[in-house]
Amino acid sequence: MSAVASETKTRQLPYVVAITEGVREVLKEQANAFVAGEDVAGAGSVYGYYRGLLDEFGADRIYDTPISEKGIIGLGVGAAAAGLRPVLDIMFMDFIGECMDEIANQMAKMRFMFGGSATLPITVLTMAGAGANLAAQHSQSLEAWLAHLPGLKVVMPATPYDAKGLIIAAARDDNPVFVVLNKMSLAMMGDVPEGPYEVPIGKANVVRTGKNYTIVTLGRMLGQALDAAKQLAELGIDAEVIDARSVQPFDTEAVIKSVEKTHRAMVVHEAVRFGGFGAEIAAQIQEHAFDYLDAPVARVGAPFSPVPFSPALEKVYVPNAERIVVVAREQLGI
Amino acid sequence: MARIHKTVTGDGFLAKQPTNKTLLDIHRRMVRIRHFEERAGKLMEDGKIPGALHLYVGQEAVAAGVMVHLTAEDQITSTHRGHGHLIAKGGDFDRMYAELFGRSTGYCKGKGGSMHISNMDLGMLGANGIVGGGPPIAMGAAFANKFRKSKHVAVAFFGDGASNEGSFHEAANMASLYKLPAIFVCENNGYGEYTAQANHQAVVDVADRAAGYGMPGVIVDGMDAVAVYEAAGEAIARARKGQGPTLLECKTYRFYDHVGVRGMGLNYRTDDEVKKWMKRDPIKLFEARLAEQKVLSKKQAEAVHAEVLAEIEAAVAFAEQSPMPDVASLLDDVYSTAG
Numbered sequence: 001m002s003a004v005a006s007e008t009k010t011r012q013l014p015y016v017v018a019i020t021e022g023v024r025e026v027l028k029e030q031a032n033a034f035v036a037g038e039d040v041a042g043a044g045s046v047y048g049y050y051r052g053l054l055d056e057f058g059a060d061r062i063y064d065t066p067i068s069e070k071g072i073i074g075l076g077v078g079a080a081a082a083g084l085r086p087v088l089d090i091m092f093m094d095f096i097g098e099c100m101d102e103i104a105n106q107m108a109k110m111r112f113m114f115g116g117s118a119t120l121p122i123t124v125l126t127m128a129g130a131g132a133n134l135a136a137q138h139s140q141s142l143e144a145w146l147a148h149l150p151g152l153k154v155v156m157p158a159t160p161y162d163a164k165g166l167i168i169a170a171a172r173d174d175n176p177v178f179v180v181l182n183k184m185s186l187a188m189m190g191d192v193p194e195g196p197y198e199v200p201i202g203k204a205n206v207v208r209t210g211k212n213y214t215i216v217t218l219g220r221m222l223g224q225a226l227d228a229a230k231q232l233a234e235l236g237i238d239a240e241v242i243d244a245r246s247v248q249p250f251d252t253e254a255v256i257k258s259v260e261k262t263h264r265a266m267v268v269h270e271a272v273r274f275g276g277f278g279a280e281i282a283a284q285i286q287e288h289a290f291d292y293l294d295a296p297v298a299r300v301g302a303p304f305s306p307v308p309f310s311p312a313l314e315k316v317y318v319p320n321a322e323r324i325v326v327v328a329r330e331q332l333g334i
Numbered sequence: 335m336a337r338i339h340k341t342v343t344g345d346g347f348l349a350k351q352p353t354n355k356t357l358l359d360i361h362r363r364m365v366r367i368r369h370f371e372e373r374a375g376k377l378m379e380d381g382k383i384p385g386a387l388h389l390y391v392g393q394e395a396v397a398a399g400v401m402v403h404l405t406a407e408d409q410i411t412s413t414h415r416g417h418g419h420l421i422a423k424g425g426d427f428d429r430m431y432a433e434l435f436g437r438s439t440g441y442c443k444g445k446g447g448s449m450h451i452s453n454m455d456l457g458m459l460g461a462n463g464i465v466g467g468g469p470p471i472a473m474g475a476a477f478a479n480k481f482r483k484s485k486h487v488a489v490a491f492f493g494d495g496a497s498n499e500g501s502f503h504e505a506a507n508m509a510s511l512y513k514l515p516a517i518f519v520c521e522n523n524g525y526g527e528y529t530a531q532a533n534h535q536a537v538v539d540v541a542d543r544a545a546g547y548g549m550p551g552v553i554v555d556g557m558d559a560v561a562v563y564e565a566a567g568e569a570i571a572r573a574r575k576g577q578g579p580t581l582l583e584c585k586t587y588r589f590y591d592h593v594g595v596r597g598m599g600l601n602y603r604t605d606d607e608v609k610k611w612m613k614r615d616p617i618k619l620f621e622a623r624l625a626e627q628k629v630l631s632k633k634q635a636e637a638v639h640a641e642v643l644a645e646i647e648a649a650v651a652f653a654e655q656s657p658m659p660d661v662a663s664l665l666d667d668v669y670s671t672a673g
Contacts (some may be wrong), residue, residue, distance in 0.1 A: 079475065
């Protein structure tokens with residue numbers, strides 16, 4: 001964890017307020033930063049995480065946009081190319097389909113295409129995650145779409161501490177960074193220091209140390225993996241749980257270091273398992289630590305279907321601690 | 335809002351006539367574009383320039399008539415037919431040809447090529463390989479200008495084809511909503527790639543679409559540099575005064591094919607049509623006007639052409655002698671390593 005000055009007060013705050021605090025620090029420290037997105041100013045966003053910022057910073061710093069995702073990302077790309085540091089909000093991650101050209105062909109590639117002459121310090125906050133009965137178009141985790149695009153960075157805060165620290169790090173970064181938030185984490189409580197601090201992008205977080213099993217998680221799956229680790233402990237499995245924090249760049253080194261110690265690994269994410277980012281992690285492990293592996297790398301993710309609406313279906317769709325334990329037992333033959 | 339929609343003829347009813355100095359400036363910019371493109375097309379056909387070029391020949395009056403109003407601090411976004419915009423914005427032939435040749439001395443170090451040619455120092459935020467890619471970016475640059483309370487404007491160049499892309503509509507709506515200093519310059523050359531305008535949109539005048547966004551829509555003869563100059567001048571002045579964006583439709587024509595040079599003998603348009611438009615060659619029309627007004631004699635015009643041609647020869651030599659990018663540079667500039 002980043003060093004925090006000793007006099008800094010740490011409070012227990014929900015994830016949603018940690019987001020607000022992160023954005024507030026960004027607007028305070030960067031005069032060229034502004035927020036733009038759907039319902040962000042007057043309403044403070046549908047989940048309320050910009051609440052109070054309009055009053056605090058004024059209408060010159062936070063803008064309600066039309067429901068126009070191409071326009072929002074285009075606004076950010078043009079404004080950043082002209083020297084500003086936009087903080088953009090794409091209300092639900094599912095909506096990136098509306099602006100994929102602006103993301104994939106403009107934002108991600110402009111610097112490279114222009115031989116390094118353009119700098120795009122853009123932060124995009126967007127809400128992923130299933131479990132709220134919002135069905136197939138408001139629940140997806142699409143980080144793999146973004147991680148596949150050279151030029152973008154993608155982080156997935158799992159805790160209130162990380163939400164604030166990764167937002168601040170994203171806004172200080174001179175590259176486009178997507179901060180993929182999770183709607184099921186909004187009420188999650190955790191320690192959050194006052195004032196600004198960074199959680200470095202590209203560094204994984206070893207949340208639980210263990211001797212003979214490695215679980216790598218993305219975003220909200222950290223909590224599920226920690227629960228699973230407790231259950232696995234009763235079966236004699238001492239799991240190390242690593243929160244990737246960042247999928248692009250991905251901290252391969254941290255994972256390999258762990259696997260060299262534990263010899264067995266699992267990757268857990270909420271996104272559809274097939275072609276998900278976990279496939280890349282598994283490939284990295286076998287490329288770099290094949291000789292250390294005692295078992296194939298296991299993967300836990302959503303089944304190959306859109307997110308279902310019915311609570312009865314969604315409950316079995318989203319990966320959880322129980323599934324992690326079942327898959328681990330199959331993998332390890334215990 | 336009432337539909338504001340007028341046709342500009344270049345007779346000087348919108349703004350004061352340009353000075354002789356401005357007329358000569360416009361002329362030189364047009365000639366620079368024409369010869370650059372003619373030579374680039376030949377180099378492509380000879381296999382010396384790799385990839386695809388989309389040439390601007392025929393549309394020069396638009397870039398020149400707009401850009402003469404702008405400084406390097408004003409931004410533009412361009413299209414896949416973007417060389418003309420960069421030249422009119424002050425682009426350097428050496429670095430432009432070098433980019434087309436894929437050399438390390440090019441504006442983009444050989445990473446972008448024709449379709450992504452750009453120069454941030456000149457406020458040229460890129461040609462764009464995506465039809466409709468530019469307008470949202472120009473809107474964002476205009477937003478930055480307003481955010482900083484500067485008087486700079488951003489101009490989006492795009493075609494009739496791009497006016498069917500959602501990106502144009504979202505950008506137009508937001509630019510008007512926020513009263514941004516933006517100008518949407520539609521170069522209506524009658525074709526979206528190989529499809530005639532009548533087969534890709536139900537409107538005849540793209541400028542009609544301005545009404546949907548509460549901004550003025552102006553139609554101008556895009557083969558008449560003075561008409562473009564006047565209409566662009568009014569739109570840009572309006573934007574600088576904080577009165578919001580304008581949609582300026584320039585009716586023009588590309589003399590050559592969508593890609594490369596071969597302009598005749600294809601099925602999607604008739605040779606008669608091409609010949610008819612070539613009779614209204616914007617440079618010839620403009621030179622006739624300048625001669626008539628005794629601003630530039632035929633002989634003086636020829637001297638301008640000769641100067642530009644000599645500059646082009648030197649630039650092509652520079653490009654051909656420039657090194658290819660070092661293979662080690664492949665992964666450079668995917669990310670900024672600062673910050």
